[in-house]
Amino acid sequence: MLEPKIISQLRKIVGKESVLTSKEDLTTYSYDATATWAHMPDAVVLPTTSEQVSQVLKLANDNRVPVTPRGGGTNLSGGSIPIKGGIVLCTTKMNKIIDINKTNLNAIVEPGVVLQDLNMALAKEGLFYPPDPQSFLACTIGGTVAENAGGPCCVKYGVTKQYVLGLEVVLASGYIMNIGGVVVKNRTGYELVTLFAGSEGTLGVITKIMLRLLPMPPAQKSMLAIFDDMVVAGKAVSNILSSGVMPSKIEFVDNWVIKRIEELMPMGLPVDADALLLLQADGSTEAVETETQQIVDICQRSGARETRLARDQAEADKLWAVRSAAMAAIFSAAHTVLIEDVTVPRDKIAQFIQQCREISEKYDVCIPLVGHAGDGNIHPSILTDQRDAEHFERAKRAMNEIFITAISLGGAISGEHGIGLEKQHFLDKAMDAMAIEIMKQIKKILDPNNILNPGKIWVE
Numbered sequence: 001m002l003e004p005k006i007i008s009q010l011r012k013i014v015g016k017e018s019v020l021t022s023k024e025d026l027t028t029y030s031y032d033a034t035a036t037w038a039h040m041p042d043a044v045v046l047p048t049t050s051e052q053v054s055q056v057l058k059l060a061n062d063n064r065v066p067v068t069p070r071g072g073g074t075n076l077s078g079g080s081i082p083i084k085g086g087i088v089l090c091t092t093k094m095n096k097i098i099d100i101n102k103t104n105l106n107a108i109v110e111p112g113v114v115l116q117d118l119n120m121a122l123a124k125e126g127l128f129y130p131p132d133p134q135s136f137l138a139c140t141i142g143g144t145v146a147e148n149a150g151g152p153c154c155v156k157y158g159v160t161k162q163y164v165l166g167l168e169v170v171l172a173s174g175y176i177m178n179i180g181g182v183v184v185k186n187r188t189g190y191e192l193v194t195l196f197a198g199s200e201g202t203l204g205v206i207t208k209i210m211l212r213l214l215p216m217p218p219a220q221k222s223m224l225a226i227f228d229d230m231v232v233a234g235k236a237v238s239n240i241l242s243s244g245v246m247p248s249k250i251e252f253v254d255n256w257v258i259k260r261i262e263e264l265m266p267m268g269l270p271v272d273a274d275a276l277l278l279l280q281a282d283g284s285t286e287a288v289e290t291e292t293q294q295i296v297d298i299c300q301r302s303g304a305r306e307t308r309l310a311r312d313q314a315e316a317d318k319l320w321a322v323r324s325a326a327m328a329a330i331f332s333a334a335h336t337v338l339i340e341d342v343t344v345p346r347d348k349i350a351q352f353i354q355q356c357r358e359i360s361e362k363y364d365v366c367i368p369l370v371g372h373a374g375d376g377n378i379h380p381s382i383l384t385d386q387r388d389a390e391h392f393e394r395a396k397r398a399m400n401e402i403f404i405t406a407i408s409l410g411g412a413i414s415g416e417h418g419i420g421l422e423k424q425h426f427l428d429k430a431m432d433a434m435a436i437e438i439m440k441q442i443k444k445i446l447d448p449n450n451i452l453n454p455g456k457i458w459v460e
């Protein structure tokens with residue numbers, strides 16, 4: 001419980017209407033997109049300026065009140081859950097696109113800008129911001145920077161941190177710090193911008209973001225490859241990537257997901273296929289023509305039963321709707337879904353898919369597979385029910401074995417969703433003990449009273 005005097009000071013800082021304390025409001029901010037975590041905050045504040053964020057943090061720091069930063073609340077690792085109570089600092093009212101500079105190919109935005117709003121503003125200028133988490137209708141730029149989010153386009157263009165040129169960050173003390181800037185090359189000191197990109201709200205509150213942009217590719221073509229064996233589809237991904245051609249998207253969908261989508265919203269997908277690859281080439285018109293043909297040839301040589309090319313934008317949109325529908329198909333299929341995002345080296349994708357199949361059989365749990373196959377970043381999604389202790393236990397053991405499998409193949413336990421609460425019990429198996437210690441020391445320097453998103457990344 002927060003003392004009434006702190007609530008009243010918060011109201012003075014951000015205005016009465018921007019401090020929420022009713023049970024209904026607090027419940028709304030007590031969970032995110034993960035299935036198994038929830039915790040009530042004591043208050044939610046919605047600041048509109050960096051100065052307000054600074055004052056809120058100073059107040060919280062002086063009184064040792066936990067503060068959990070939050071954007072759209074779409075993360076899949078428990079990152080925005082106020083597990084120690086206190087204040088949820090939600091940035092959704094800080095949603096201005098401050099500048100888009102076509103010559104410098106950059107944009108300056110506030111953290112609460114929704115990714116789709118930025119994409120639409122950029123499209124009008126013929127500009128392109130590649131990182132494209134599939135929650136783009138709801139996630140905020142601040143949240144995607146704090147998670148270093150990925151998405152289908154990242155196979156060719158790289159993840160969020162590769163597009164962050166500079167940041168304004170409010171530290172736990174309330175100090176407003178500027179790092180990096182708008183220039184594309186900047187070798188001044190340590191790469192602190194990269195440290196904050198992916199820091200999951202534990203080191204500071206990001207209040208302004210300078211982003212690198214690209215010109216919109218003039219042409220793109222989408223295609224579908226249908227496979228009778230998902231392991232063969234996995235091999236096709238490695239074959240494409242080793243051929244020298246670089247598609248702008250390579251997404252994987254397995255038979256369970258195909259059938260579930262057809263059940264919920266029929267799209268004419270082949271329900272007898274073991275797996276689909278959804279692919280896209282982009283660039284100049286000539287390059288796209290050549291690369292599309294190369295990708296189709298490789299898929300066929302690798303064992304695709306059939307390949308289909310989207311003839312126009314409407315057909316391409318329909319193909320990519322399959323990928324968007326996949327998450328809804330999975331999330332709606334069970335009371336509890338443990339959605340993981342391990343990454344394996346790209347030449348190990350087929351082996352990893354095969355091992356996931358074996359883990360599913362061993363623990364007798366359904367594990368649909370979908371994901372950014374081009375990045376070796378598959379999302380094994382374990383369907384379970386937290387209310388059924390025996391089933392949930394089996395699901396958790398299957399999840400642990402998936403983590404162990406990914407690590408043994410040279411991979412990582414999280415490709416894009418972050419550690420948060422969901423994977424912290426596994427951190428010491430996935431990271432050098434000295435590296436964990438260095439992270440803790442960095443946290444201590446920046447947040448000595450441990451008020452920023454406490455209880456996340458490592459077990460306290």
Ligand SMILES: Cc1cc2nc3c(=O)[nH]c(=O)nc-3n(C[C@H](O)[C@H](O)[C@H](O)COP(=O)(O)OP(=O)(O)OC[C@H]3O[C@@H](n4cnc5c(N)ncnc54)[C@H](O)[C@@H]3O)c2cc1C
Nearest residue numbers: 071072073074075079134135140142143144146150201206
């Ligand atoms: C349907 C669906 C599809 C998804 N697809 C993808 C995908 O393809 N790729 C991918 O990477 N992720 C994906 N995600 C996960 C999620 O959308 C991303 O993690 C996203 O980056 C979260 O953004 P958000 O604004 O919702 O942040 P939140 O969930 O609100 O917060 C995420 C983390 O960032 C911190 N944070 C938020 N704002 C700030 C700030 N201003 N300063 C400091 N810290 C902050 C929070 O404390 C928390 O730790 C998906 C989620 C869903 C539900």
